[in-house]
Amino acid sequence: MAKTIFITGASKGFGKIWAKAFLERGDNVIATARNLDNLDDLVQKYGERVFPIQLDVNDRDAIFAAVQKGKDYFGRIDVLINNAGFGLFGAVEETTEKQARDQMETNFFGLLWVTQAIIPIMREQKSGHIIQLSSVLGVVTFPTLGLYNASKFAVEGLTESLVQEVAPFGIKVSMLEPNAFSTDWGGSSAVHTESNPLYEKVKADLFASFTPDFFGDPTTTTAAVLKLVDSENPPLRLFLGKIAYPAVKQNYEARWAEWNEWKQVSDEAHGF
Known part of the structure; x- marks a missing residue:
C-alpha cells in the first residue's frame, strides 16, 4: 500500500533524493522547501502524487498550516521525515549570537515545531512514523562544529523522550544518523564563522584526518531509508555510512573507561 510521506527540506540533498525514491516506488510525497522552483x-514528473508547499521551518504557525494542508490533500500522513537543517562551521569562540540562535532555531526548534504539528494527526490515525534527521555528530563530536553538534545533541534528547511518549498512540519514532556525505551540507547551504587564526591548526588537523572514502555517496542511502520506513519494528537510531559505527564505538568505549575510572567518586557523591 502506498504511503504518504511529509518531508521538510526537500529541495536538495537527502530530502530531494529520498523524495524521488518514495515517488519512484509509488508513494505520495508532501515536499516542503523555501524555494518551490x-x-x-x-511535480512535472510525478504530478498529483507530489504536493509542494513553500515553508520556512522557523515559522511555527506556517508549519502547522502546512501539515494540515498536506493532510487535507492526501487524507493522511504516514511518515514524517524531519530533514530541514544546515551546518554551522566554526569554533565555539568564533560563533556570534545570531549564528548560534539561527542554528538552534532551524535544526532544533524547526524540527520540534514540525513534530508537534504532526503528532495529533498520527494520534488520530493510531499510526505513523516520525523520522528525525539527526547526525552521527549528535552522538559524537568534531571540533569546530560545536553549535551543529549541540543542535543535534538536542534532537537526540528530545527524540529519546518522544519515543516513550507517543508509543501508546501507535506512533513509531526513529533517528537517522548519517556520517559525512557528499551533499550540499558543507557547500552553499553552510554558514561559516569569521575565522580566528588561533583555531587554524585545529581546523587544518580535522580536514587532514579525512580519508578519500570519508564522504559517502548520498544516492546510496535510499535503500536504507526505504527499509526503515517499511519496518514493522524500526530502530530508534539507524547509522548511515560506514564511518559512523566505528566512530561511535570508539567514542563510547573511551567514555565507559573514563566513567569506570571515576565510578567510586560518583558513588560517594550520592551520600549514602
Whole structure:
C-alpha cells in the first residue's frame, strides 16, 4: 500500500533524493522547501502524487498550516521525515549570537515545531512514523562544529523522550544518523564563522584526518531509508555510512573507561 510521506527540506540533498525514491516506488510525497522552483522537476514528473508547499521551518504557525494542508490533500500522513537543517562551521569562540540562535532555531526548534504539528494527526490515525534527521555528530563530536553538534545533541534528547511518549498512540519514532556525505551540507547551504587564526591548526588537523572514502555517496542511502520506513519494528537510531559505527564505538568505549575510572567518586557523591 502506498504511503504518504511529509518531508521538510526537500529541495536538495537527502530530502530531494529520498523524495524521488518514495515517488519512484509509488508513494505520495508532501515536499516542503523555501524555494518551490527547486521542486518543479518532481511535480512535472510525478504530478498529483507530489504536493509542494513553500515553508520556512522557523515559522511555527506556517508549519502547522502546512501539515494540515498536506493532510487535507492526501487524507493522511504516514511518515514524517524531519530533514530541514544546515551546518554551522566554526569554533565555539568564533560563533556570534545570531549564528548560534539561527542554528538552534532551524535544526532544533524547526524540527520540534514540525513534530508537534504532526503528532495529533498520527494520534488520530493510531499510526505513523516520525523520522528525525539527526547526525552521527549528535552522538559524537568534531571540533569546530560545536553549535551543529549541540543542535543535534538536542534532537537526540528530545527524540529519546518522544519515543516513550507517543508509543501508546501507535506512533513509531526513529533517528537517522548519517556520517559525512557528499551533499550540499558543507557547500552553499553552510554558514561559516569569521575565522580566528588561533583555531587554524585545529581546523587544518580535522580536514587532514579525512580519508578519500570519508564522504559517502548520498544516492546510496535510499535503500536504507526505504527499509526503515517499511519496518514493522524500526530502530530508534539507524547509522548511515560506514564511518559512523566505528566512530561511535570508539567514542563510547573511551567514555565507559573514563566513567569506570571515576565510578567510586560518583558513588560517594550520592551520600549514602
